[in-house]
Amino acid sequence: SLPGKPxxxxxxxxxxxxxxxxxxxxxxxxxxxxxxLYYRKENSETVHECPxxxxxxxxxxxxNKNDTSIWVNYNITVVATNSLGSTFSDPVDVDVxxxxxxxxxxxxxxxxxxDKGWPFLRVSWEPPHKADTRSGWxxxxxxxxVKLEKEDEWEVHLAGQQKMFNIFSLRSxxxxxxxxxxxxxxxxxxxxxxxxxxxxxxxxxxxxSV
Amino acid sequence: SLPGKPxxxxxxxxxxxxxxxxxxxxxxxxxxxxxxLYYRKENSETVHECPxxxxxxxxxxxxNKNDTSIWVNYNITVVATNSLGSTFSDPVDVDVxxxxxxxxxxxxxxxxxxDKGWPFLRVSWEPPHKADTRSGWxxxxxxxxVKLEKEDEWEVHLAGQQKMFNIFSLRSxxxxxxxxxxxxxxxxxxxxxxxxxxxxxxxxxxxxSV
Amino acid sequence: PIGDLLxxxxxxxxxxxxxxTMLSQELDSHFPPIGRVIMPRPAxxxxxxxxxxxxxxxxxxxxxxxxxxxxxxxxxxxADPLLLLxxxxxxxxxxxxxxxxxxxxxxxxxxxxxxxxxxxxxGKMGPDARAVSLxxxxxxxxxxxxxISRLINFNFLLSCFRRDSHxxxxxxxxxxxxxxxxxxxxx
Numbered sequence: 393s394l395p396g397k398p399x400x401x402x403x404x405x406x407x408x409x410x411x412x413x414x415x416x417x418x419x420x421x422x423x424x425x426x427x428x429l430y431y432r433k434e435n436s437e438t439v440h441e442c443p444x445x446x447x448x449x450x451x452x453x454x455x456n457k458n459d460t461s462i463w464v465n466y467n468i469t470v471v472a473t474n475s476l477g478s479t480f481s482d483p484v485d486v487d488v489x490x491x492x493x494x495x496x497x498x499x500x501x502x503x504x505x506x507d508k509g510w511p512f513l514r515v516s517w518e519p520p521h522k523a524d525t526r527s528g529w530x531x532x533x534x535x536x537x538v539k540l541e542k543e544d545e546w547e548v549h550l551a552g553q554q555k556m557f558n559i560f561s562l563r564s565x566x567x568x569x570x571x572x573x574x575x576x577x578x579x580x581x582x583x584x585x586x587x588x589x590x591x592x593x594x595x596x597x598x599x600x601s602v
Numbered sequence: 603s604l605p606g607k608p609x610x611x612x613x614x615x616x617x618x619x620x621x622x623x624x625x626x627x628x629x630x631x632x633x634x635x636x637x638x639l640y641y642r643k644e645n646s647e648t649v650h651e652c653p654x655x656x657x658x659x660x661x662x663x664x665x666n667k668n669d670t671s672i673w674v675n676y677n678i679t680v681v682a683t684n685s686l687g688s689t690f691s692d693p694v695d696v697d698v699x700x701x702x703x704x705x706x707x708x709x710x711x712x713x714x715x716x717d718k719g720w721p722f723l724r725v726s727w728e729p730p731h732k733a734d735t736r737s738g739w740x741x742x743x744x745x746x747x748v749k750l751e752k753e754d755e756w757e758v759h760l761a762g763q764q765k766m767f768n769i770f771s772l773r774s775x776x777x778x779x780x781x782x783x784x785x786x787x788x789x790x791x792x793x794x795x796x797x798x799x800x801x802x803x804x805x806x807x808x809x810x811s812v
Numbered sequence: 813p814i815g816d817l818l819x820x821x822x823x824x825x826x827x828x829x830x831x832x833t834m835l836s837q838e839l840d841s842h843f844p845p846i847g848r849v850i851m852p853r854p855a856x857x858x859x860x861x862x863x864x865x866x867x868x869x870x871x872x873x874x875x876x877x878x879x880x881x882x883x884x885x886x887x888x889x890x891a892d893p894l895l896l897l898x899x900x901x902x903x904x905x906x907x908x909x910x911x912x913x914x915x916x917x918x919x920x921x922x923x924x925x926x927x928x929x930x931x932x933x934x935g936k937m938g939p940d941a942r943a944v945s946l947x948x949x950x951x952x953x954x955x956x957x958x959x960i961s962r963l964i965n966f967n968f969l970l971s972c973f974r975r976d977s978h979x980x981x982x983x984x985x986x987x988x989x990x991x992x993x994x995x996x997x998x999x
Contacts, residue, residue: 435935457921462820463929489820507773514771531762550717551770554759558771619868645856671866673975699978738989738999739868739982741826787826787985788833788978 393421395472398481400429404493404580407522408462411455411488412448415470415481423474429453434465462488492579495520497534497572502590507560511592513538516556517572517585532574537584541567565594603631605682608691610639614703617732618672618740618786621665621698622658625680625691633684639663644675672698702789705730707744707765707782712800715768721802723748723769727782730792741787747794751777775804815991817933822988824926825883825981831922832974835915838908839967857972858949859889864979871986877940879983884930886976887923889947893969894920896953900966905959919973926980 396418405411417427429442442453466488470481497517505514519532531553537546538559551557551572562568568591571584606628615621627637639652652663676698680691707727715724729735729742741763747756748769761767761782772778778801781794864882865871874882898920901913934941955965989999 435932461928462925463817463932489816512773531764549770552768553761553764554769554771556757556771558773645860667867667869673864673866673979697975699975699982734868736989736999737868737872738985738987738992739871741985787981788829 393423394476395419395421395423395425395474395479397479398427398470398472400468400470400481400484403468403484403486403491405460405488405491406493406495406520408488408492409457409522410460411486411491412452413455413468413486414448414452417451418472418479420472421474421476423476425472425474427451428471428473429468430471431466431468433461434467436464460488490578492576494523494532494574494576494579494582496582496585497574498585500570500572500585500588502568502570502588504590504592505558510560511562513559513562513568513570513590513592514556515559515570515572515588518555519574520582523574523576531577533577534572534574535581536570536572538568538570540564541569541589562592565592567591603633604686605629605631605633605635605684605689607689608637608680608682610678610680610691610694613678613694613696613701614790615670615698615701616703616705616730617734618698618702619667619732619734620670621696621701622662623665623678623696624658624662627661628682628689630682631684631686633686635682635684637661638681638683639678640681641676641678643671644677670698699788702740702786704733704740704742704784704786704789704792706792706795707784708795710780710782710795710798712778712780712798714800714802717770720770721772723772723778723780723800723802724766725769725780725782725798726766727795728765729784733784733786742784743787744782744784745791746780746782748778748780750774751779751799772802775802777801814933814936815988817929817936818984818988818991821926821929821933822981822984824922824929825977825984828919828922828926829974829977829981831915831919832970832977835912835919836967836970836974838912838915839906839970841908842906855968857975858893858951859886859947859972859976862886862889862945862947871982874983875940876987876990877937877943879987880930880934880937880941881943881945883980883983883987884927884934884941885945885947886980887927887930888944889949890923890973890976891927893949893951893973894923896949896951896955897966897969897973900955900962903962904966905963 398418399416401414401416403411403413430439432439443459444454447454466486467483468486469483472479498520499518501516503514504511515536533553534551536551536557537548539546549557567589570588573582573584575581608628609626611624611626613621613623640649642649653669654664657664676696677693678696679693682689708730709728711726713724714721725746733740735742743763744761746761746767747758749756777799780798783792783794785791862885865874898916901916955962992999
């Protein structure tokens, strides 16, 4: 039968300079099916085909710097084709500025400090280097999560625009895992950064045994 | 002897509408010495004398709105004169757009708020009143710093263009000092604002005694 | 919405001017500050014939379409000279030559992207905004034969771009704030 209807599932840009879209194929109708992505820019009638199906892997289309414009909407459609014919996805309108999902924060550092005999963790990080926060134009907000190695539950803290955060609610000594992520004002949370580990000595036993 | 060679040491504009230059007198050669500032605008041969030696105090020249043009180089020289003759400073080229250093932010207000039982500070401020940010003539980004009264280390946070910032990383109860400064998109950081003090109750003791 | 596009445009123009400032500082770093000869300005900038406001009062009286037209005219006037700067950067007698080359390349990319945006914006802001004054660059296809004149002319051309990119940035920020009814907090 004709191929099932494909669906454009996601488009993301890491830094408003390039972007990638992914699609979900429909049923293949039992016949060899090929997929193509077509797009038209706002107030232009010219239809273009995806410039690069490979860079971002299977069922994806990558738009490099020259193909990416932050000034116009992209009207995007995916087409599934087999020997019996073609089936079109619903078209999706994409504005690159609103699909930004930055890379995770970098240089996450954790130090154990003490305040009136109590340990706390000072976590600091840097924005992803590609995000142009120098000028103060793009504002990123951050979130961090911490948990003891042997536990399952993460404790999440919103850090606003800060690039450092103190965690006081330490329950006991042990190995703590810390991750940080970020989000631009219009956009999506990044993935969590790689995990930072830190050892907190056992203050608490000593406190109670005294 | 002839007066020593004066030097134009600094020119600054607080809001890209007026500007002031200061000079350093050379040795006075043991004779009563007077100083004068002359300037010539790019592509004009007419030499003008400083319009106002008083407003900005000793060894200074103030250019009000009518005397100030931007995107035009001012070629400025200071002349020291005593009974034996005159000595000229090296000429300096100044374009007002590159010498903007705003006054500090104003009306800095700090309130202690609570998020899931933990205190945080909400700091808000206004741009320096002389800087016309509303029309877009000057665009400011802000930075704030906070520290506990008894400590030396300031914690610095970049706040971008916003005029409000939440500080989550409070260490413990006590008196916190907060200052804010600003920088135009292309210019110099202002001085820090006067210090705002705020008391944070001792949440932390209550937490541990449970 | 125009306000949105203007905000993006002024972010790009901010970046463009910041880049030109970094480039000027990179270039200056080579000239010993003590004996720094005040760089001769061999001529007037090729865009100086364009009448632009010279202070806040004048600038705030210019209409939206004229502000955009000024910004577009200045930006388009730099297409050829930026290409010249780019080709000359490869053989610039300066220790920071390769960094300068890369930054000029980024300058051209940012300039092109901003130009695309202003073209689209002018389409949405009426015929007056589409008017562009032609400011041809008549400085020839190279910056001179000997090392010193090449450095001087490179530095002069860059100082002109730095000033014009500041003008473009200022005009777009004034425009952006006028249109910022949607985001008053930013102005």
